[in-house]
Amino acid sequence: MDSTLLKFALPGLVVLAISTCPAVAVEQNCRFIxxxxxxxxxxxxxxxxxAAKRKRAPAIAESNTLETxxxxxQDDDAVHRSINNICRGC
Known part of the structure; x- marks a missing residue:
């Protein structure tokens, strides 16, 4: 079981480490100039x-908030309808 976990976890961790490195490198490359x-x-x-990312984020968040x-x-309405259909006096 441990070898199976290691077989799948290790590549996942490697991919995660590689995907996060470019973002860190972009932030740190200026100090070496x-x-x-x-x-x-x-x-x-x-x-x-x-600043550009921060300006875009509220617009995206607002549309996501409205959709959420x-x-x-809709979910609340569906739950309310299903609760009302339960026979309470049976």
Whole structure:
């Protein structure tokens, strides 16, 4: 059993480690630039990218929130209908 778990868990962990490395590398590559103007330009690009991501996130989150609320309302209505169909005095 342990060898089966190891056989499937190890490749999964390797894939996870590889997929997270590029994101970390993008954030850390500016500090290794020796020339100050180039390093500051790199930091500025990172700030701009982060600001753009933050602007996009609320718009996406708002549409997801509305859809989630709509789905929750439908689920609540379905549960309410099923509860009302239960015979309480049988």
């Amino acid at each position: 020796q020339a100050k103007p180039e390093r500051e330009a790199c930091y500025k690009r990172q700030e701009d990218e982060l 609320l709509r789905q929750m309302r």
